[in-house]
Amino acid sequence: MVETPDGTRLICHPRGKKSQALVGDRVQWQASEDEGTIERVLPRKNLFYRQDEIRTKSFAANLDQVLILIAAEPEFSETQLTRALIAAGAERITPVIALNKSDLAVPFERASKRLEPYRRMGYRVLPMSLRADGGAGHGELTELLAGKVTLVLGPSGAGKSTLINLLVPGASALTGEISQALNSGKHTTTSTTWYWVDAERSTALIDSPGFQEFGLHHIEPMQLAHLMPDIAQEATACKFYNCSHLHEPGCGVIAQVESATQAGTISASRYRIYGELFAELSQTRY
């Protein structure tokens, strides 16, 4: 689907491999009878994607930011959050963490605490409640999104559909309680969708599935520390320039890992995630 500057949408088919377009791409196209042909995809300013052992899956191109929507409930996975933050960082796309369901006081407090290290390392964390009956934090969210192209990512049940329905008139994204059906692998969101938020078409949201299986195989293990701000900060103190921060003597990172007996700037869970990702990315590449 191609949208012209005046807002007309038409179905276009790619001409050859070089014109394989993604959501967010700018293209050169040519009319043909009632449909059109994509002649060329214009150079991208960025491309947000994930990669597992077998394939690369692109989310979207030419993004201004990524909004990672998590919630007080269901409990979010810190590993998934970290993976998304690393993927955004690798493409130099600004990520913002939105923590939804602030109306659920107790779990919200707990989730907010788990995000403390992320605030400390400089990520923006936006608390909010997207509930229809008088939510909170909408003003700040609207301000954050205005005039930008934002990819919305999040685990099932965090409120992605609620967010789209709230901001996009007539979007009717599917919302629902997380059910047994969902847990057995049935997802309500299946493809990447572009939504204009305003009539002027200056603010856009892109809704994309795939937060659950976030492969980072395109990232070199030795690049990992640079993409984790808390670890990168302490890595400058390492004795060896090629320190993996796993076992080396004189490692500035290991010296800063928080534990029951030691204070530090790196939380134990972040360091554990670093180790797991390092091992995963070090496995033989094909």
Ligand SMILES: Nc1nc2c(ncn2[C@@H]2O[C@H](COP(=O)(O)OP(=O)(O)OP(=O)(O)O)[C@@H](O)[C@H]2O)c(=O)[nH]1
């Ligand atoms: N208490 C509370 N519930 C919310 C809030 N926002 C959304 N919900 C509820 O959370 C549930 C999940 O919201 P959805 O918008 O369907 O979540 P989703 O992320 O789109 O989930 P999938 O459709 O599975 O991808 C729904 O029952 C919403 O009504 C909130 O701020 N507070």
Ligand SMILES: [Zn+2]
């Ligand atoms: Zn080190």
